[in-house]
Amino acid sequence: MNHPIIIPILTSTIEATDIKTITFHYPGDVLPGQFFMVWIPGVDEIPMSVSQITKRVKGITFRNIGDATRALYQLKKGDHIGIRGPYGNGFTLIGKRLLFVGGGTGIAMLVPVVEQARKKKLPSTVILGVKTKNQLFFEDRLRRTGTTVLVSTDDGSLGYKGFASDLAKEILQKEKIDMVYTCGPERMMSSLLSYCKSIPFQASLERYMKCAIGICGQCCVGKGLRVCLDGPIFDGATLKKVEDFGIYRRDAAGRKILF
Amino acid sequence: MVDISTTIGPLRLKNPTMLASGIMDEDAGSMQRMMDCGAGAIVTKSIGMQPREGYANPTVVELEYGLLNAMGLPNPGIELYGEEVKKLRTSNVPIIGSIYAADADEFVSLAEKMQRFGANALELNVSCPHAKQYGLEVGCDPVLLQEIVTSVKQNVSIPVFIKVSPNIMNLVQIVQGAEKASADAIVAINTVKAMKIDLETRCPVLANKTGGYSGKAIKPIGVRCVYDIAQAVDIPIIGVGGITTGEDAIEYFMAGASAVQIGSAVYYRGPDVFKSVCEEIKTWMKNHGTTTIKELIGAACR
Ligand SMILES: Cc1cc2nc3c(=O)[nH]c(=O)nc-3n(C[C@H](O)[C@H](O)[C@H](O)COP(=O)(O)OP(=O)(O)OC[C@H]3O[C@@H](n4cnc5c(N)ncnc54)[C@H](O)[C@@H]3O)c2cc1C
Ligand SMILES: Cc1cc2nc3c(=O)[nH]c(=O)nc-3n(C[C@H](O)[C@H](O)[C@H](O)COP(=O)(O)O)c2cc1C
Ligand code: FES
Numbered sequence: 421m422n423h424p425i426i427i428p429i430l431t432s433t434i435e436a437t438d439i440k441t442i443t444f445h446y447p448g449d450v451l452p453g454q455f456f457m458v459w460i461p462g463v464d465e466i467p468m469s470v471s472q473i474t475k476r477v478k479g480i481t482f483r484n485i486g487d488a489t490r491a492l493y494q495l496k497k498g499d500h501i502g503i504r505g506p507y508g509n510g511f512t513l514i515g516k517r518l519l520f521v522g523g524g525t526g527i528a529m530l531v532p533v534v535e536q537a538r539k540k541k542l543p544s545t546v547i548l549g550v551k552t553k554n555q556l557f558f559e560d561r562l563r564r565t566g567t568t569v570l571v572s573t574d575d576g577s578l579g580y581k582g583f584a585s586d587l588a589k590e591i592l593q594k595e596k597i598d599m600v601y602t603c604g605p606e607r608m609m610s611s612l613l614s615y616c617k618s619i620p621f622q623a624s625l626e627r628y629m630k631c632a633i634g635i636c637g638q639c640c641v642g643k644g645l646r647v648c649l650d651g652p653i654f655d656g657a658t659l660k661k662v663e664d665f666g667i668y669r670r671d672a673a674g675r676k677i678l679f
Numbered sequence: 680m681v682d683i684s685t686t687i688g689p690l691r692l693k694n695p696t697m698l699a700s701g702i703m704d705e706d707a708g709s710m711q712r713m714m715d716c717g718a719g720a721i722v723t724k725s726i727g728m729q730p731r732e733g734y735a736n737p738t739v740v741e742l743e744y745g746l747l748n749a750m751g752l753p754n755p756g757i758e759l760y761g762e763e764v765k766k767l768r769t770s771n772v773p774i775i776g777s778i779y780a781a782d783a784d785e786f787v788s789l790a791e792k793m794q795r796f797g798a799n800a801l802e803l804n805v806s807c808p809h810a811k812q813y814g815l816e817v818g819c820d821p822v823l824l825q826e827i828v829t830s831v832k833q834n835v836s837i838p839v840f841i842k843v844s845p846n847i848m849n850l851v852q853i854v855q856g857a858e859k860a861s862a863d864a865i866v867a868i869n870t871v872k873a874m875k876i877d878l879e880t881r882c883p884v885l886a887n888k889t890g891g892y893s894g895k896a897i898k899p900i901g902v903r904c905v906y907d908i909a910q911a912v913d914i915p916i917i918g919v920g921g922i923t924t925g926e927d928a929i930e931y932f933m934a935g936a937s938a939v940q941i942g943s944a945v946y947y948r949g950p951d952v953f954k955s956v957c958e959e960i961k962t963w964m965k966n967h968g969t970t971t972i973k974e975l976i977g978a979a980c981r
Binding site for chain 1: 701702703704705706708709710711712713715724730731732733735736737738739740741742743746748750753754755756759760875877879880882884886942943945946950
């Protein structure tokens with residue numbers, strides 16, 4: 421049922437400046453790309469994508485940016501949080517040669533699908549885009565899967581200097597890619613979609629969420645597509661028809677906020 | 680031939696299933712989808728003068744037999760939401776603008792704007808169980824409510840519906856007052872005030888602590904309210920509360936409702952619930968030799 425289950429935190433690990441992973445015991449099946457609603461009692465309940473999937477333990481990775489994530493950041497092993505979910509559709513693995521493009525904290529939720537692809541021995545390249553090199557995380561975890569890892573930084577402090585989408589554009593021109601997977605800032609994802617032309621594409625969207633069960637309408641994009649239930653992963657063909665994609669999101673009151 | 684069209688005063692609906700307020704009505708796109716899924720009319724979320732973010736999460740929890748919510752009337756305010764209503768102007772499915780306010784002046788201002796944006800009717804939400812100073816405080820004060828309805832009616836030409844709460848002791852007095860003030864229909868019921876406590880943390884789950892209960896569990900409460908209202912007034916009633924199947928809708932018709940609204944069942948059965956409920960109503964009517972909704976309205980009240 422869709423109400424929070426209270427569970428203790430198993431581990432809390434710093435991944436980079438202001439980025440942490442929290443793991444907890446959760447025996448159910450979770451697909452890469454799905455998310456949980458995480459309740460910090462007395463503070464807030466927020467959506468968080470799964471960043472670690474094993475049979476018994478699941479994890480989330482987040483950036484400390486506001487009230488709820490700050491509270492979550494301060495919790496230690498043994499402290500309790502409420503979890504409901506998993507929600508949403510998850511990624512679909514199709515094609516042989518895959519390109520993954522993660523921007524900022526969006527990197528976290530792409531890692532499980534990269535790991536899934538590598539288990540099937542699919543050739544894959546991952547682009548990790550961050551503002552500056554000390555924000556990079558999960559690079560080692562990705563390299564261990566045997567995938568090709570490329571780094572881009574906005575300030576050129578490591579790897580390619582520029583946006584992850586620009587680096588992706590160069591790869592798309594040089595190599596044959598069957599599917600592009602992305603999560604990150606929406607403007608980055610919408611540029612990437614335009615570079616993909618006819619190459620199949622899956623992007624994970626973020627919208628303000630309240631119910632997460634498809635009833636309140638808060639997270640809708642386009643013609644009533646619910647990011648919490650019909651998404652958060654949408655394919656390129658669908659996104660080309662979503663007029664809000666890369667343009668605006670809505671705040672808790674429903675006001676449009678331009679990206 | 681079975682005909683499931685119905686009327687609420689001057690408003691004609693091709694089928695009696697309406698989208699309830701606060702469900703999948705964030706913007707024009709979501710309401711358009713509910714029309715495409717077969718809703719016979721759309722009620723907007725409740726809109727006020729100013730933008731409101733609503734309460735912090737958790738705002739919705741599922742319980743054994745229903746949903747508990749304390750959204751806190753989130754909305755972008757009448758001016759911004761007007762843009763969404765305007766986009767639906769050309770559709771042939773009626774749009775009912777739900778509005779909330781604390782006094783008659785604000786209600787009138789909201790009502791005039793909704794009418795200008797193209798709403799085909801108004802629903803005055805005076806029954807939200809968890810919005811301090813809006814909702815119930817207005818909906819259980821017969822003098823204030825009559826003043827509000829009278830003022831709104833004087834200033835708009837579209838039909839005005841009043842959405843009432845099951846959480847009040849003077850329901851009959853309230854609806855009779857609304858009828859006297861020339862309300863065109865009564866919508867019953869809004870959610871039932873309720874609470875869920877988490878045992879492990881020993882605290883209420885909803886950030887607002889109390890919320891409104893909806894879904895299957897409240898259907899008998901809604902049916903009773905509609906029945907009581909049907910005895911007390913001669914204006915049409917729109918039944919809402921726990922309607923999930925065609926038979927649920929028929930029960931409401933028999934209690935006295937001319938149409939029904941569906942909210943929580945959008946969760947239980949998905950957005951196609953409108954089509955499914957209409958099909959189930961038709962099947963029931965065929966099997967029972969009924970050809971019009973009218974024959975069923977108030978069948979249990981005679
Ligand atoms: C499906 C989904 C998956 C997500 N996965 C991750 C993840 O893996 N890692 C990560 O770091 N972040 C993720 N986020 C974003 C995360 O939910 C927000 O960073 C978090 O809610 C911020 O809360 P806050 O109180 O700390 O910040 P605030 O100061 O309250 O807000 C900061 C930003 O977070 C957004 N936000 C606040 N509350 C919500 C809410 N209920 N729903 C959506 N956005 C909200 C605000 O719009 C604002 O832009 C995800 C969001 C969605 C929709
Ligand atoms: C998430 C949610 C939000 C709601 N928001 C509103 C609202 O803004 N205005 C209103 O009049 N009723 C609101 N309601 C109440 C419904 O319109 C309806 O009266 C109630 O849920 C009972 O119907 P149901 O059992 O079919 O859900 C809301 C209900 C839910 C579940
Ligand atoms: S968060 Fe309520 S519909 Fe998606």
